[in-house]
Amino acid sequence: MMCSQCGKDHADDLGELAFRRPDALFALSAEEREHKVRESNDWCVIAGERFFLRALLPLAVAQMNDSYCIGIWVELQPSDFERVCELWRDEGQAGEPPFAVRLANSIANLPETLGLEGLLQLSGPTSRPSVTLSASSHPLAVEQANGISLHRAHEYSVIFA
Numbered sequence: 001m002m003c004s005q006c007g008k009d010h011a012d013d014l015g016e017l018a019f020r021r022p023d024a025l026f027a028l029s030a031e032e033r034e035h036k037v038r039e040s041n042d043w044c045v046i047a048g049e050r051f052f053l054r055a056l057l058p059l060a061v062a063q064m065n066d067s068y069c070i071g072i073w074v075e076l077q078p079s080d081f082e083r084v085c086e087l088w089r090d091e092g093q094a095g096e097p098p099f100a101v102r103l104a105n106s107i108a109n110l111p112e113t114l115g116l117e118g119l120l121q122l123s124g125p126t127s128r129p130s131v132t133l134s135a136s137s138h139p140l141a142v143e144q145a146n147g148i149s150l151h152r153a154h155e156y157s158v159i160f161a
């Protein structure tokens, strides 16, 4: 499918924009990270007091059936993290009401995204939860609410290239 903005075919080159860990982790020294952090590719706890989950932030793309998803970390309340742990293998976890969260990564080339508020919805034991940003004038919230062009999805996929 040809991009109406630049004439290229982006459909097959939409690489994933994904963050490996929450930004807060990279502020720690190697020693602190070793002693204070428990982490996996799905969750991260710093000093037993800050709790993070990896989520997907979907952006609907015009002309495409699938959304473009940014792999991003969110920070949530300790009690909510505990609840997520309880539900980790629960087939019915999608029925759980969403949790209030904040984005835990800065996305390059956008106004600051760290700390943006949203809601986290669990989806299932083998799929990542999704985050929906609270309505605001932030460009990312506007793009999530309105959807993006295929060309814009491609820009996200190369934003760190």
Ligand SMILES: [Zn+2]
Pocket (backbone or CB within 6 Å): 003, 004, 005, 006, 007, 008, 010, 150, 151, 154
């Ligand atoms: Zn294009």
